[in-house]
Amino acid sequence: MKDPDGATKEFASSFKRFIDAMNAEAAKETSPLLERLRAHLGGDPGRMPIVSEDYDNYEHPNVQVALDKVLYSEGRTADLVGISVPNKRWQQFAFSDLLAPSNPYGRISEGPVDYVNFHLEGERTLACVQYGLFFVTAGSDRLAVFVVGPPTLEMGRGNRMRVEVACSRREAALALLKDLTAAAKDLNVYRGKAISLAPGQYGVQSLVKFHRLPTIARDEIVLPDGVLERIEQHAIRFSDHAAALLAAKRSLKRGILLYGPPGTGKTLTVMYLASQMTGRTLIITTGLGMGALGTIGQFARVLAPATVVVEDVDLIAQERGMPGMPSQPLLFELLNQLDGLADDADVLFILTTNRPDILEPALAARPGRVDLVAELPIPNAAGRAKLLSLYARGLKHEGVDFARYVEKTDGASPAYIKELLRKSALLAAIEGAKAVTTAHLDAAMEELAAGGELAKRIVGFGTGGLPLGPMGPMRPAGFPTVEVRSRTPQ
DSSP states (O other): OOOOHHHHHHHHHHHHHHHHHHHHHHHHOHHHHHHHHHHHTTSSSGOOEEEEEEEEEGGHHHHHHHHHTTTTSTEEEEEEEEEOTGGGGSSSOOGGGGGGGETTTOEEEEOOOEEEEEEEEEEOOOEEEEEEEEEEEEETTTEEEEOOOOOOOOOTTOEEEEEEEEEEHHHHHHHHHHHHHHHOOOOOOOOTSSSOOOOOOTTTTGGGEEEEOOOOOGGGHHHHHHHHHHIIIIIIIIHHTTTOOOOOOOOOOOOEEESTTSEEEEEEEEHHHHHHHHTTTEEEEEGGGGHHHHHHHHHHHOOEEEEEEEGGGGGGGOOOOOEEEEEOOOHHHHHHHHSSSOTTTOEEEEEEEEEGGGGGGGGGGGSSSEEEEEEEOOOOHHHHHHHHHHHHHOOSSSOOOOOHHHTTTTOOOOOHHHHHHHHHHHHHHHHTTTSBBBBHHHHHHHHHHHHHHHHHHHHHHHHSOOOOTTEEOOOOOOOBBOOTOOOOOO
């Protein structure tokens, strides 16, 4: 009877010879794609260095415009082919995977190039390579550039866009990646545009949205005397004289807080400032975008000069000492972004709120956070007269004494007055009248009041200004304020 241990060793030795033989046969396998890589690179790509660069997923269009420039200029030429393999959209392939004739998911071969359309401003779209292999010639160097775009649907934080470069000379591969990264920064598609950011849980296309700004004339902003001038000085004039300030070693980063009841023109004022500060990147943050403050700060640094708008900042910046108030990680992130900017970065933060009384005083504790606070109050009689005249432009009216409605709209916000005239025009149109009359205005006021006090608050009537405390209206503590509330527009 044979020794059991000897039989086991004999089987193990035979099995190893079998595996070695299988590996040797597998090494002999090839594919047209692998043969093309060998011919282009002038050797075995499996023995050549591969250098790679990962990019944030929102950089996909920037990398694309960089590829278009770098691979087809300065003596470089490129031929682009696609990669065909089953289920590739659910995987993160690397360049080394292309060197195997097949993988557990199927055979790898040349195929059509995968593109994804990235929506830019207006009707513009940019076709970006999602999966593609560039055969690049740069003088005497031969390189292969493999591009894998971000997942079209969010598949985890670890999935990022990647560009890999293979070349017999590592220095040539590094130089190409350096040129790509520099071009992506210089040709950034977001620079000078109006954008908003969201967490991107529905893929990269949901992370960045482009917006078309309305054109706001200065006379459309109705504020107490001096308020708009101070805001313009801190926002527009500041940037106009950025060079002189830098020469004097003054910081360019700054913040403005606009506060007041709903409907008093905070967003309109922001849009006016944006329309006047041309050439700047505008980053708008609301709602879910609050969760992307870290990314927003990153955008602002790269895309400066930039304006960052955080609407309803009270949602994330409530005072930490308030009873029952939990920790606010987004507040700390906002403070970090305000503090983390270089002094020479021309970045303006504009914060808006309806509840200044609950804001964290630390927002103004350091220069460069919030340097100017302006109240946008409910308009007085002079302001309401100006608003009625403004919103009546283009409206045909007959026999209307607008002075009467200046009195009747006491306590109304600009938003309410605008809606009053719109609803009056609608009632006149329904009736078939050629002009708005007093009857239409009165009927519109009745309709706007039909929902009771809640409806009035929603449309901005009788908001009563700021929340009341034991000493009167509650305003933000510890903030430098524009003290011109009592003056009326002329």
